[in-house]
Amino acid sequence: MIIDCHGHFTTVPKSFRDFRAAQVAAANDPANAPPLSDGYVTDDQIREGVGNGQLKLQQERGYDLTLFSPIAGLMSHHLGNERTSLEWATLSNDLVRRVCDIYPDNFVPVGMLPQSPYAPPKNSVPELKRIVNELGFVGVNVNPDPTGGYWTGKPFTDKEWYPLFEALCELDVPAMVHVAASCNPNFHGTGAHYLAADTAVFMQVLQSKLFEDFPTLRLVIPHGGGAVPYHWGRYRGMSLEMMDRPLEGLLDNIFFDTCVYHHPGVELLTKVVPTSNVLFGSEMIGAVRGKDPCTGHYFDDTKRYVDACEALSEADRYAIYEGNARRVYPRLDAHLKAQGL
């Protein structure tokens, strides 16, 4: 089985985006807020967006299952306030649940949280518990920078995050550390903010004793870990110098996806990071939608790059494509086993 750990509902209808814009515009004027019904997406619209989009490409490329979450750019926690964030997270998570109900063999839900700048992360715990306990979500995206590229909140390893980490451990679900859109013109969203965030959070964790406090916490760093695997030697050296521990000490708790859009990058990732810490991911349909004119294949068809890594054994491939995802997301494993898979 080939499990793509990283997909977003990027193909929502325009009406869904319009609702969000209207909701944010009325954030401080609730009397004029759009009704929730304006944000409703019909089953036909889901089939139009996902059926002709992610599902079609999933099948063409030969993946079996995608961990599917709300569109990351639209999480936009920097907009509105805590109330609008909660409303938006609820709506978005409920929608993802419906996608997975319509296509139960192809998508398994991962959630977003109602974060807001400077709001205590513990305020997101109720929605986390709701989506996991009531809606069957197997993981959640956590935004380490709700300010949208200004990074004026506290580091991800600050104690203010601990109630959220406690809940993640208690529920036994991993977090994908995934920022939303950037409102800082210095950081293009998918071209800079995403990769900078992946790198910055990894370094925050390296500097911390987070996993001494949470030995079972599991973090998936998307987009191939930002700059981290490419600079693996830098981090190995810094970990030894600053923390007197091998970098590999983080690898019980940190995992990277394969959302790296060329073969040499994926080859480097699988060469320097143990294959037990690499999860197949494509982020399709996402940051790069075109085809490489040199090959005629989609840039984000990352399975081709993994397949072309000749040094990988069959056991490595099983781990990257399926085994690691089942281990890191135990609720996914339980869900599959319940289906006899």
Add this chain to the structure above:
Amino acid sequence: MIIDCHGHFTTVPKSFRDFRAAQVAAANDPANAPPLSDGYVTDDQIREGVGNGQLKLQQERGYDLTLFSPIAGLMSHHLGNERTSLEWATLSNDLVRRVCDIYPDNFVPVGMLPQSPYAPPKNSVPELKRIVNELGFVGVNVNPDPTGGYWTGKPFTDKEWYPLFEALCELDVPAMVHVAASCNPNFHGTGAHYLAADTAVFMQVLQSKLFEDFPTLRLVIPHGGGAVPYHWGRYRGMSLEMMDRPLEGLLDNIFFDTCVYHHPGVELLTKVVPTSNVLFGSEMIGAVRGKDPCTGHYFDDTKRYVDACEALSEADRYAIYEGNARRVYPRLDAHLKAQGL
């Protein structure tokens, strides 16, 4: 000849750092500012710092020459004000000039600018002209984020930077795009801010028409280009989609150094980026000072990693070690030729 394009005077005496701290503390109280003489570094102190540090390692590792600039972390443009930044840049640049006078065969000077948050970059032009025209500097470090990790200034491609770019083109010196220390706890300096900045500025340039406006401007992106070569496919795709031009169109103007502290990273860099755009660099003595316990060699001995890239031809090695530096830094080339080199 082996030219290291990226070295900083990281081994300054404590008195030099103490002067800077006192100067910043009195930034708004000039009457109590320390005298400039407190910041004076003696020839013996230079020999102690550089002779036992960068020079010794340079010789042990078999490099011939280092482009040497003030310590990047201490540039700290976010501290003090424009007046203290100018005083500090002048002092730091003059000191680097003296290092190169003491060791004329081993070091060639590269400068820093008196940048300050929200100060127009054009205010740095006089110091740039002074160090190039009067002191013989061959390049300069330009900080794309004088706010020290909060990124509240304008992107590097904003028109406010243009007077500085005009001066760079007029003087025919390249800029290394190099941030200073981070005062944002979310971004560790050498472990996150540096790499995030390298990545973010590359993306800003990708989104812009900067090189249509400045066809001869040359930018060196340090630290192996941050996350960029690792995500080369992402950027190739985005450049085609967003700008309808191949990413390779930027390569008349953008160059990457080899400050990547493990062999697989340097191999990826030299595989995906044309060798005409890769400059040898080590940033020694810098971010990672220890030895790799697995090999017994210094992490930042990047020459070992380049040497181990079997796919590189002799012509490639000449380009990376010498030819590209002489082309990108024409004043270095003239300086060497004047010595019959």
